[in-house]
Amino acid sequence: MREMDRSFVKCGDVEVCVFRSRGGALFAIENVCPHQGGPVCEGRLSGTLVWDDENDRIEWTLDGAILTCPWHGVEFDVSSGAALGGIDMRLRRRQITDDGRDLWVGSRI
Ligand code: FES
Numbered sequence: 067m068r069e070m071d072r073s074f075v076k077c078g079d080v081e082v083c084v085f086r087s088r089g090g091a092l093f094a095i096e097n098v099c100p101h102q103g104g105p106v107c108e109g110r111l112s113g114t115l116v117w118d119d120e121n122d123r124i125e126w127t128l129d130g131a132i133l134t135c136p137w138h139g140v141e142f143d144v145s146s147g148a149a150l151g152g153i154d155m156r157l158r159r160r161q162i163t164d165d166g167r168d169l170w171v172g173s174r175i
Contacts, residue, residue, distance in 0.1 A: 072107065075171060082160055082171050083107030085144060088130035093144045094160035094171045095133070101155060104137030114141055114150060133157070 072085045074097065081097040085107075099106035113129035132150070133142045141150040147157035161172030 072111070074107070077160070077171055081107075084162060084169060084171065085111065085133075087144070091145070092162045092164060092169065094162040095144060095147070096158040096160065096174075098158065099135045099137060099140070100149075100157065101135065101138060101140055104135050106133060106135040106142070106157065109134045109136045111144070 072083050074081055074083050076082075082094050083097050085093045085095070087093065095107055097105050097107040111130060111133055113126050114132045115124050116127050117123075118125040128143065131144055133144050134140070135142070140153060140155065142148065142155075142157050143150065144157070147159045149155040159175050161175050163170040163172065
């Protein structure tokens, strides 16, 4: 898997997407948006804009760690699963293990 690639696998009857972030971290996320069930893992993996009080300007941050659902545009931090913007939703994440040869997707975390 190359950096920023994503792969889809079936875990029982659930589709799970495995991402590798720009920093090399692995994330496994169920491909069901907690909003209305959209294919969240097919969305853009990018960053987001936040207000920087110290410099009094908008800053681009978390590049490569923000997943945007393609249906209604809710942004999620893939490292925590939490939605941005004060929205009380969270992605369903799975354990992921790299044994040096294969990647193993486990139970929900
Ligand atoms: S289904 Fe994902 S934001 Fe609505």
